[in-house]
Amino acid sequence: MTGQADGKMPAVSSVIGRSCPRVDGADKVTGSALFAADRRMEGMLYARVLRSTVPHAVLRRIDAEAARAVPGVAAVYTAADIPGENRVGIIVKDEPVLVDDRIRRVGDPLALVVAGNEQALAAAMSEIEVFYEELPAVFSPEEAMAGGAPAIHGQGNIQSVTRIVRGDVDSALKEARAVISRRYTTQMVEHAYLEPEAGLAAVVDGLVTIWVSTQNPHYDRREVARVLGIGQNRVRVVQSPTGGGFGGKLDISVQCLLGLAAWKTGRPVRMVYSREESMAASPKRHPCVIDYTSACDGDGRLLAVKVKIVGDTGAYASYGPATLKRAAVHATGPYEVPNVFIESYCVYTNNPTAGAMRGFGVPQVAFAHESQMDLLAGALGLDPFTIRLRNCFRPGGVTATGQRLLHSVGIKETIDRARAKAEELGMLEGKR
């Protein structure tokens, strides 16, 4: 028991800090856990979305008459069929459920086909004709930020900027014993959860009900209600057992399309991405370019860092602004640095959308700040552990954003414990 009993009652200590087996474990080892693609309902239809094959274009017209005539096809929907708002997005509502004016990436959803069987679905997909006018596209943040670049969302391509300024970096750089400047680049990465995106929707007792693989059912509810133009209380989203997410199932995938199809047809509809569709259409980890300058004194104590981070968020913002803001906040690493100048840019391009992925921009900056720490250590002839211990946060330390850290600042203990384990295992033998 917490509080007055000070955790002494037997039942408490036996449950917190105990490796209880997963509450959903038995269902998962017997195969009885029903993932979204495992669900089926009487009279169920199947849905698939036609996606753009060009990165940037004005959409002129979609001709779906022939597709609608394919036997077994229940409906083909385009943007005009959306009853509510045709824009979704976690931070910025900049992404269409079905494209209405502009295609901004390869893989943008154009038309939704609903049919009684997979064969009809496939046949109808190939009957849809899309008319568009291609536009010049940009494929790197550098091009996108340059003057005269095609504007992907109407204004400039810089979605957001974060600046963190503290102390006087330029003076600190002059006083420093060692200064290291390097450029780091990181790649685009796929979440590759084992379960591709999937969902099943039906109108049950007047409620649009969606069983879906997701990391945020309440966000899904908000978006489906807005897109259908109905109250949030008319939408019920039930998270199915979700076969991994890692940030890639935070954005809308099948939710709004399924809601639309079930709402319009009045029948249960199931939609499951193929692996290829999942990897081609889902958001990714931001590729980043990081220019990093660090400076320290003769003892290896950090005096200043100057960091510029540019992240390619692709065609839509998704979690990009938050990712780049977090990257900026964490750019010093877990070290006390009195003088900082950090700026990060979240930039639109016509590349695949980058959103949240496990770490939210921090794995990118960690690669940079930890390489810098080793370079500084090398310049001063210090051991990599020593330079980190000399700089890491202690209780009472102040971060780049001016936050005083008071409690639970375990970085030093993790360095000590990881080093002790490495020593115990003989990993450091012949090294230092």
Next chain:
Amino acid sequence: MKKRGIGVGCMWYGIGNTGAPNPAGAFLDFLEDGTVLVLTGCADIGQGSSTALAQIAAGELGVNIEDILVVAGDTGVSPDAGATSASRQTYISGNAVLLAARQAKEVLLQEAAGVLGAAASELGLGGGYVWRGGERTPVTVKDILARCRQKGKLTLGSGWFNPLTTGLDEAGQGVPYATYSYATQVAEVEVDTETGKVSVLRLAAAHDVGRAVNPQAVEGQIEGGCLMGIGYALLEEVKVDRGRVGNPRYAEYILPMSLDAPEIHAIIVEDPEPTGPYGAKGVGEPALIPTAAAIANAVADALGVRFYDLPVTPEKILAALTAEGDHKSPDE
């Protein structure tokens, strides 16, 4: 020739959304037979939040975990818990569940106080009994639940928690997170200078999680994060050509597999967070963050040549070793 290297990677990670409100709520019903229903919006995507939340409720109410049913992620019945992201659910939904449990428990304790002629603040629940000052009383939890029902009192609780943060001002100053997790990983690699292949032999991964509600699940996060970090460091890259994903298949997008998994030594460090449920913070993302950094540093240690561009592929290593042979331009 095979060259061995050691690298260190450290990280910190703010729990929850950056400088923005991100609350979570929970409902709890202490049913008359002594079992408990927890309703939470928190999506368990495999990391084990439903289990951790059940443990937190069980801990507060003094019942067995088997007596807790967590209904998660159903907007028809559960309150909003925000996203399962930013390593936030153990800390934020954990607190919401804890507060909901406390509210329901308070109803029982008030009732028990009347029966025992004690102050509610002296009492606790555990193992089916009411406890007073650390001593078991003869009064059972079921008795108290029955008395509550007879008087028309429901033993319900609701709770919500929003971490104390501020936005960032023009100069980026503020309190973006209420608490941070920390980690250090040490990687040992072997680089084959003929093929450029890097093998990660061992990883020691020490993570300050505040308090491990479920140590096995925390280890699972660390081990999985380490392997994903190996992919980030050495293997994985989405190839994009004129906006098109060029390798949208497992056959072409190479993930670490079982044979790539090194010895991983997960070390749980517990520096309790006063505002966390039982001191807990988060571990989901920290698990992966320092791995690529540690491996890149280990490769530099092995070869004396540093790489500034992820992933560190055999092609890049061979190219760099060839260039080094030509120009002799080592690391720093």
Next chain:
Amino acid sequence: MKPFRFRATVNGRPVDLPVDPRRRLLDVLREDLGLTGTKEGCGEGECGACTVLLDGRPVNACLVLAPEAAGCDITTIEGVAVEGRLHPIQEAFLEAGAVQCGYCTPGMILAAKALLDKDPRPTDQAIKTAVSGNLCRCTGYVKIVKAVRLAAARLAREEGAV
């Protein structure tokens, strides 16, 4: 195309139904027989989520056409527990914490079963090799290897007790 009679033994029970010969074993199991414990992860034999046992041999059900499985003894995850009692491998996966999202779990358990059926005392390397066709993005494989080791020890003890 004309359906053929798909006759096989699935989880110890005879099955006899008309099936389009172009259909994959995976679809027959999931759609026709409702055995959705077998998962589809890629449809190309790369991830192992659809692993089932065909006459005791692990195969990717997405790469097997229905006619190729006719006449075989097929085991899916639904056939691993006996009379409602978890198989020692399933128990070990639970106890060792080898399950996270659970999507790779059915295939992983069947790959492990195929291994332990022919090699009851595998080395860690043999375990890693046996599940090398089964991708897991959550666990880092550490607890999966541990679970298979634990199951092997349990099975050996059960064997000894008989």
